[in-house]
Amino acid sequence: MGAPSRSLPLVALALGVAILVLQIRVIAGGQTWDDIRYHTEIAPPRLAAAVAVQRGTLPSWWDGAGLGVPLAGEPAHGALYPPGWIAATPRALDLTLIAHLAWAALGVAVWARRRTTDPAALVAGVLAATTGLVTSAALRGALPALAHLPWLAAAATWLADADTRRDRSRAAGAIAAVLGLIALAGELAVILDALALCLALGASRRTARWLVPALAAGLAIGAVQWIPALLQLPRGSPTHVAGLPFARLIELLVPSAFGATAPDRAIPALAGAAPWAPSLFVGAPLLALAAVRAPPRRLLGVLATLAAAALLAGRGGWPSYLGAPELHLAALVLVLAAGSASGLDALAFGRRRAVLALGFGAALTALALGALAVFGVQHPAVAPAIHRALVNGALGTTCALAAAALAWRSPGRWLPLLCGLVVAPGVGAADSVAPAMDRSVLAQPAWAQLAARLPPPIRMYRPVFLPDHDLEDAIATFAGTSASRWGIAAARSDDPARAPVDDRAWLAAAHEGGTLLDRNGVTLAILPATVIGGRKLHALGRRGSWALVELPVAPPASVMHGWRWALDPDDALALLFPNGGGTGLLRGTTVLAGAGPEGPSAPAPIPCAIHSWHDGDIALSCATDAPGYAVISSSPAPGWRVTLDDHPTDWLTADVLRRAVAIPAGDHRIHWTYAAPGLPTGTLLCLAGVLGALALLGLGRRWKSWASENGDRERRARRRARTATEKMSAK
Numbered sequence: 001m002g003a004p005s006r007s008l009p010l011v012a013l014a015l016g017v018a019i020l021v022l023q024i025r026v027i028a029g030g031q032t033w034d035d036i037r038y039h040t041e042i043a044p045p046r047l048a049a050a051v052a053v054q055r056g057t058l059p060s061w062w063d064g065a066g067l068g069v070p071l072a073g074e075p076a077h078g079a080l081y082p083p084g085w086i087a088a089t090p091r092a093l094d095l096t097l098i099a100h101l102a103w104a105a106l107g108v109a110v111w112a113r114r115r116t117t118d119p120a121a122l123v124a125g126v127l128a129a130t131t132g133l134v135t136s137a138a139l140r141g142a143l144p145a146l147a148h149l150p151w152l153a154a155a156a157t158w159l160a161d162a163d164t165r166r167d168r169s170r171a172a173g174a175i176a177a178v179l180g181l182i183a184l185a186g187e188l189a190v191i192l193d194a195l196a197l198c199l200a201l202g203a204s205r206r207t208a209r210w211l212v213p214a215l216a217a218g219l220a221i222g223a224v225q226w227i228p229a230l231l232q233l234p235r236g237s238p239t240h241v242a243g244l245p246f247a248r249l250i251e252l253l254v255p256s257a258f259g260a261t262a263p264d265r266a267i268p269a270l271a272g273a274a275p276w277a278p279s280l281f282v283g284a285p286l287l288a289l290a291a292v293r294a295p296p297r298r299l300l301g302v303l304a305t306l307a308a309a310a311l312l313a314g315r316g317g318w319p320s321y322l323g324a325p326e327l328h329l330a331a332l333v334l335v336l337a338a339g340s341a342s343g344l345d346a347l348a349f350g351r352r353r354a355v356l357a358l359g360f361g362a363a364l365t366a367l368a369l370g371a372l373a374v375f376g377v378q379h380p381a382v383a384p385a386i387h388r389a390l391v392n393g394a395l396g397t398t399c400a401l402a403a404a405a406l407a408w409r410s411p412g413r414w415l416p417l418l419c420g421l422v423v424a425p426g427v428g429a430a431d432s433v434a435p436a437m438d439r440s441v442l443a444q445p446a447w448a449q450l451a452a453r454l455p456p457p458i459r460m461y462r463p464v465f466l467p468d469h470d471l472e473d474a475i476a477t478f479a480g481t482s483a484s485r486w487g488i489a490a491a492r493s494d495d496p497a498r499a500p501v502d503d504r505a506w507l508a509a510a511h512e513g514g515t516l517l518d519r520n521g522v523t524l525a526i527l528p529a530t531v532i533g534g535r536k537l538h539a540l541g542r543r544g545s546w547a548l549v550e551l552p553v554a555p556p557a558s559v560m561h562g563w564r565w566a567l568d569p570d571d572a573l574a575l576l577f578p579n580g581g582g583t584g585l586l587r588g589t590t591v592l593a594g595a596g597p598e599g600p601s602a603p604a605p606i607p608c609a610i611h612s613w614h615d616g617d618i619a620l621s622c623a624t625d626a627p628g629y630a631v632i633s634s635s636p637a638p639g640w641r642v643t644l645d646d647h648p649t650d651w652l653t654a655d656v657l658r659r660a661v662a663i664p665a666g667d668h669r670i671h672w673t674y675a676a677p678g679l680p681t682g683t684l685l686c687l688a689g690v691l692g693a694l695a696l697l698g699l700g701r702r703w704k705s706w707a708s709e710n711g712d713r714e715r716r717a718r719r720r721a722r723t724a725t726e727k728m729s730a731k
Contacts (some may be wrong), residue, residue: 034437036261038139040480050088061616061674065495073232074497075186097138100147105129107150112341120341129338130426132279132433133330148658156202172210174625176217176621182223187321220689222680243315244325251280255392255429276324281434288361289343290336306332350411358396362400396425441472448486461525507572521556556633558605564587567726592651616674629660
């Protein structure tokens with residue numbers, strides 16, 4: 001950073017053009033990424049958060065998963081990351097991620113150009129943008145955090161090299177701002193990697209008094225995301241990521257997407273049963289050029305730590321909030337990409353070590369292609385994916401060998417051609433590492449149009465074993481939480497913000513699943529078409545061997561005149577779904593959390609009138625001729641508040657998954673509202689962090705003004721003394 005040269009705008013412009021060419025099919029070609037997980041699991045909560053903000057409300061609660069989950073309390077949702085609030089449509093979300101891809105590439109270039117030439121820094125940025133790991137981070141929602149990592153490293157390097165108080169002040173302010181953005185993006189693993197990288201590059205006795213407050217301010221900015229997350233932690237249902245199979249490391253050199261969801265590209269035998277990243281491709285040019293010059297010792301320690309985290313983490317299960325192994329590998333690649341610029345400078349001048357490194361990388365790629373060809377012969381079922389990888393890998397090997405030969409035979413000449421040969425393997429493999437398809441598959445499916453006539457809340461049950469052959473089929477059959485875009489919630493969801501008791505409830509109701517759907521007011525279900533006629537169910541529509549069915553269920557908001565008590569959720573589930581089968585309790589009887597006198601058994605609930613049902617805001621009215629409990633099919637998460645006839649009152653957990661409030665006989669107004677626990681405290685800390693970052697910047701400005709003022713005073717004093725001396729001499 002420091003004093004930027006005049007060519008930095010040209011570097012940024014060239015990188016922008018490169019990203020535009022690489023992603024033109026998504027930017028202007030009417031296509032989107034062909035990845036089921038991205039569109040059905042990653043995108044929906046981010047779209048919901050952006051829609052909430054654009055409507056003028058905080059993204060606190062989301063009804064799209066289960067009976068509702070905290071939106072702000074789950075970092076993986078990225079709900080409190082301000083740049084994400086502009087993406088309220090799938091196309092806008094795609095463009096936002098491409099902007100972060102460009103930002104990451106520019107950060108690599110800015111960091112690299114402190115030690116290298118501008119062409120080398122530009123190539124380093126393109127190499128980073130064409131890796132499958134960085135694109136995979138976009139498809140898994142981690143790129144908004146990862147994209148700021150090179151900028152943090154550049155700011156830390158700037159702080160370490162700063163000679164003046166003004167430069168140290170500006171560098172510290174930049175560190176605070178960038179670290180704050182990383183923290184807001186909701187990836188704990190990237191925060192840890194960022195802190196390690198920042199300390200390795202910027203920590204010293206001379207910089208400690210600037211670095212410590214900068215890190216504190218940055219973490220304080222992220223408190224608005226992480227304080228609600230910490231309060232949610234005891235309730236959330238942690239997911240786990242799998243370790244990285246060592247066999248998949250072949251993909252570092254071979255352009256492919258063995259972990260993709262598309263069956264014609266995936267190779268589970270290499271990618272593992274539960275891969276996080278669709279592609280691990282990095283490419284021989286980046287890896288070889290990064291190895292030309294050894295990094296500083298402290299940075300080498302960070303690289304070793306990231307490599308260990310990528311290779312060893314996840315063995316036997318790894319909590320997802322600590323980051324998938326591929327995410328740490330992506331952070332490692334961004335650091336190596338910045339280092340590859342020095343290797344390219346050496347290659348351009350024909351340095352023997354650089355030429356040998358690139359040639360050795362090409363040879364390793366050829367060896368990997370040979371091993372992959374043998375694997376393809378042994379596994380003919382994956383022949384299409386293997387063939388595509390072999391073709392792309394052969395072209396990349398040819399380009400790398402040609403670049404090495406050109407550098408050896410004509411050092412210092414043909415620089416544009418040399419750069420083109422270095423980046424060609426990644427550019428040419430863009431479709432392999434991130435396949436795209438027509439955006440029209442994201443249009444409202446027929447089943448969503450059929451379900452639109454139902455009153456809210458519209459909840460739908462989808463069998464776990466329902467296969468997804470491609471993205472179009474996944475959208476059409478409401479895979480994941482994709483239907484949330486059309487106001488349809490997935491009754492059973494793998495959202496990380498769900499409570500652990502949700503899974504236990506579905507397991508307990510496995511032999512009486514219809515009872516769970518009925519009690520919780522789940523109106524829709526996707527069932528085999530063969531069972532529709534025998535049970536006399538009303539099918540809204542059919543797709544292949546499956547049908548969308550409207551179920552006769554209990555109302556989602558009703559008055560229960562019967563109740564039982566259970567101190568433990570397992571006891572409540574045993575009452576609701578006894579092991580011997582049957583329904584356990586009558587529909588008009590609820591199971592409340594706690595202890596007290598039991599009420600009578602009631603055969604049927606009395607429906608309440610729903611006046612509005614929005615995320616985090618539910619208004620209804622209930623009429624009853626006897627005392628009872630007004631039960632609502634919405635998750636009993638901390639943060640919900642209720643008023644009865646405009647007076648605040650307490651509520652209870654009902655039927656393990658719902659909420660209830662006691663009401664006397666008569667007509668009553670009930671209003672439920674949700675506020676994320678810890679959000680006000682986090683907001684105050686965030687504001688304090690922003691003020692701290694501004695204060696760090698202001699220290700440099702005040703010092704500059706004071707120094708300038710003192711300098712002017714000293715110059716005036718010297719001028720007066722010189723004038724007086726001249727007058728004395730004249731006399």
